[in-house]
Amino acid sequence: xxxxxxxxxxxxxxxxxxxxxxxxxxxxxxxxxxxxxxxxxxxxxxxxxxxxxxxxxxxxxxxxxxxxxxxxxxxxxxxxxxxxxxxxxxxxxxxxxxxxxxxxxxxxxxxxxxxxxxxxxxxxxxxxxxxxxxxxxxxxxxxxxxxxxxxxxxxxxxxxxxxxxxxxxxxxxxxxxxxxxxxxxxxxxxxxxxxxxxxxxxxxxxxxxxxxxxxxxxxxxxxxxxxxxxxxxxxxxxxxxxxxxxxxxxxxxxxxxxxxxxxxxxxxxxxxxxxxxxxxxxxxxxxxxxxxxxxxxxxxxxxxxxxxxxxxxxxxxxxxxxxxxxxxxxxxxxxxxxxxxxxxxxxxxxxxxxxxxxxxxxxxxxxxxxxxxxx
Numbered sequence: 001x002x003x004x005x006x007x008x009x010x011x012x013x014x015x016x017x018x019x020x021x022x023x024x025x026x027x028x029x030x031x032x033x034x035x036x037x038x039x040x041x042x043x044x045x046x047x048x049x050x051x052x053x054x055x056x057x058x059x060x061x062x063x064x065x066x067x068x069x070x071x072x073x074x075x076x077x078x079x080x081x082x083x084x085x086x087x088x089x090x091x092x093x094x095x096x097x098x099x100x101x102x103x104x105x106x107x108x109x110x111x112x113x114x115x116x117x118x119x120x121x122x123x124x125x126x127x128x129x130x131x132x133x134x135x136x137x138x139x140x141x142x143x144x145x146x147x148x149x150x151x152x153x154x155x156x157x158x159x160x161x162x163x164x165x166x167x168x169x170x171x172x173x174x175x176x177x178x179x180x181x182x183x184x185x186x187x188x189x190x191x192x193x194x195x196x197x198x199x200x201x202x203x204x205x206x207x208x209x210x211x212x213x214x215x216x217x218x219x220x221x222x223x224x225x226x227x228x229x230x231x232x233x234x235x236x237x238x239x240x241x242x243x244x245x246x247x248x249x250x251x252x253x254x255x256x257x258x259x260x261x262x263x264x265x266x267x268x269x270x271x272x273x274x275x276x277x278x279x280x281x282x283x284x285x286x287x288x289x290x291x292x293x294x295x296x297x298x299x300x301x302x303x304x305x306x307x308x309x310x311x312x313x314x315x316x317x318x319x320x321x322x323x324x325x326x327x328x329x330x331x332x333x334x335x336x337x338x339x340x341x342x343x344x345x346x347x348x349x350x351x352x353x354x355x356x357x358x359x360x361x362x363x364x365x366x367x368x369x370x371x372x373x374x375x
Contacts, residue, residue: 011277041209065094076193
């Protein structure tokens with residue numbers, strides 16, 4: 001089939017690489033004039049690595065990634081609350097720099113098939129084809145179009161005009177530092193407090209990915225003006241590990257974004273157009289599944305197209321991915337609401353509940369991620 005992928009992010013490149021590998025005629029259209037990535041670290045779960053093994057895409061990610069064994073959750077007073085065990089039952093979870101992951105995925109798509117400066121403006125469908133219209137005047141016709149154009153997807157907005165990003169109520173700062181802490185290399189930390197959360201996640205070669213989230217108004221001008229000294233002052237009362245990480249952060253290179261998700265859609269398919277990744281099911285980052293779910297979409301779609309006629313493949317994709325990703329969106333939203341509360345009473349109750357739960361019980365709450373259907 002002749003297939004267009006709109007967007008050259010993680011989901012789009014994964015889909016393009018897998019479909020090229022399975023013999024399809026694939027073109028990737030990116031609206032920007034470069035493929036530079038803005039981001040820090042991402043988590044790739046064992047569910048994703050297992051899904052990629054059959055296509056020989058997992059090896060490089062495993063080699064360039066840092067194994068993540070557990071995530072410890074503590075209060076802002078350094079009180080242990082619980083731990084989420086990651087690498088259980090021989091399941092490998094890794095963290096990796098977004099740029100590194102993007103470079104790995106890019107190698108699976110022929111360079112000449114990634115077309116920059118192609119901003120989609122319109123598409124028109126017939127029962128068995130889709131015609132794309134780009135801002136630069138290019139028009140092309142395809143058997144299938146995969147929209148991987150992110151949370152502000154032009155394609156999704158065309159299909160679902162009322163589907164707009166929903167603000168989660170908090171903003172996020174992120175960065176990467178080279179700093180040794182008194183931690184195991186495969187152990188991440190999260191501190192939950194009245195003023196927000198601070199996470200420290202290991203990357204390869206002694207690098208650390210950090211993030212912090214604070215309750216804020218949407219487009220809050222105060223937080224938009226924050227730089228390194230402001231963050232240091234804001235988290236000055238957090239444990240020493242937090243202060244060390246912020247001290248190690250350069251003055252530049254700090255990213256800030258408000259957090260959004262989407263109200264779960266009933267369908268990701270419209271004729272011969274299919275939504276994938278954040279265009280279909282953008283979620284808050286509380287479960288670290290944004291990149292992973294986009295990759296799972298790509299694997300599932302490729303598996304189904306290889307085994308079925310296109311109509312039944314899209315129907316099956318729609319059924320299993322809308323159901324699974326809805327659960328991820330809602331679960332992540334729930335975690336964020338609990339973790340971001342600033343109510344003293346609610347924090348006391350939350351922390352008490354976390355301490356009562358066994359680590360196994362906490363891990364079971366996210367075990368559904370391992371059971372995603374890929375065909």
